[in-house]
Amino acid sequence: MPPLILVVGGAGYIGSHTALALRDAGLRTLVLDDFSTGFRGALLGGDCVEVDLLDAPRLRAALATHRPAAVVHFAARCYVGESVRDPGAYYRNNVVGTLHLLEAMVASGVANIVFSSTCATYGEPDRVPIEETCPQRPINPYGNTKLACEYLLHDFGTAHGIRSIALRYFNAAGADPQARLGEDHRPETHLIPLALAAAAGRRPPLQVFGADYPTPDGTCIRDYIHVADLADAHVLAVQSLLAGTGGCRAFNLGNGSGASVAEVIAAVARVTGRPVPHRIVARRPGDPPRLVGSTAKITRELGWRPRRSALDQIVADAWAWHERHPDGYAQ
Numbered sequence: 595m596p597p598l599i600l601v602v603g604g605a606g607y608i609g610s611h612t613a614l615a616l617r618d619a620g621l622r623t624l625v626l627d628d629f630s631t632g633f634r635g636a637l638l639g640g641d642c643v644e645v646d647l648l649d650a651p652r653l654r655a656a657l658a659t660h661r662p663a664a665v666v667h668f669a670a671r672c673y674v675g676e677s678v679r680d681p682g683a684y685y686r687n688n689v690v691g692t693l694h695l696l697e698a699m700v701a702s703g704v705a706n707i708v709f710s711s712t713c714a715t716y717g718e719p720d721r722v723p724i725e726e727t728c729p730q731r732p733i734n735p736y737g738n739t740k741l742a743c744e745y746l747l748h749d750f751g752t753a754h755g756i757r758s759i760a761l762r763y764f765n766a767a768g769a770d771p772q773a774r775l776g777e778d779h780r781p782e783t784h785l786i787p788l789a790l791a792a793a794a795g796r797r798p799p800l801q802v803f804g805a806d807y808p809t810p811d812g813t814c815i816r817d818y819i820h821v822a823d824l825a826d827a828h829v830l831a832v833q834s835l836l837a838g839t840g841g842c843r844a845f846n847l848g849n850g851s852g853a854s855v856a857e858v859i860a861a862v863a864r865v866t867g868r869p870v871p872h873r874i875v876a877r878r879p880g881d882p883p884r885l886v887g888s889t890a891k892i893t894r895e896l897g898w899r900p901r902r903s904a905l906d907q908i909v910a911d912a913w914a915w916h917e918r919h920p921d922g923y924a925q
């Protein structure tokens with residue numbers, strides 16, 4: 595029987611795409627989710643257990659019952675602004691939840707974990723493209739909690755032999771190329787879905803948060819990576835752990851090139867054939883001008899390459915999902 599992979603947070607955006615990719619790669623999956631932000635419609639019929647990471651006894655029982663070969667851990671709160679207003683919720687969910695998960699893994703002898711980290715752990719980098727060796731100096735509680743989890747992985751590796759890969763995502767975007775899965779956050783705060791909804795006339799004009807940044811067109815530059823490429827990287831990371839590669843490793847996961855907010859708006863107009871109503875407003879606090887990752891390390895060590903992360907491809911796949919599911923997943 596193929597190895598079982600526990601996908602924690604597998605009803606969410608990146609987790610659901612990854613669960614599908616793991617199954618496509620011939621692995622078995624079990625999603626563990628509390629459905630606080632994920633959707634049952636994103637499971638696509640895959641097996642699931644409903645457990646809250648803060649419920650340590652039930653979590654331990656789930657790990658002991660299923661004894662997965664590896665865990666892929668996505669479950670977290672992920673809004674920078676909300677983390678500033680309510681840091682306690684972020685430390686509880688992200689750090690305490692991850693601590694419970696690692697303790698449950700140790701108790702059941704599960705040694706392998708792939709962890710969703712973020713470029714937010716770098717804060718405002720001194721130079722781009724950002725390499726994994728750049729100092730990690732987060733500038734908000736969300737980034738702090740993800741960095742704290744990376745420390746947990748390191749220390750549980752030393753003490754208990756946990757083998758880990760932290761993937762530091764840049765801007766995840768796009769949707770399953772067959773439009774079976776897509777991006778549905780409530781509330782939605784991300785640029786591409788908001789721009790698509792504005793183009794479709796389903797939302798008010800897009801607010802562009804600042805056009806006075808020190809970038810060529812004055813708008814912020816980000817490194818957008820297709821969620822299907824992200825999912826592929828998780829499959830490679832799991833396979834590397836299952837092959838017995840040890841240690842505590844971290845890789846950037848971006849597409850290696852940047853696009854400005856203005857370039858994203860132009861891409862949305864091109865792909866949809868509709869103008870994107872928008873207006874320029876004040877900067878959003880905490881937005882660095884330019885975040886672009888170097889992906890040389892993951893290409894070198896895991897053989898990963900982005901395949902669908904050209905901006906128009908990302909937008910086209912996100913648009914196909916949006917057209918087919920204008921109101922997102924059924925509740």
Ligand code: UFG
Binds near residue numbers: 878
């Ligand atoms: N933007 C707008 N208008 C909007 C939404 C976004 O102009 O309505 C701009 C932002 O200012 C930013 C860019 O579009 O320059 C991308 O913004 P997103 O909110 O889509 O993504 P972020 O770069 O803010 O966030 C991403 C991840 C977070 C992670 C963060 C790390 O989604 O989970 O990177 O910096 F924490």
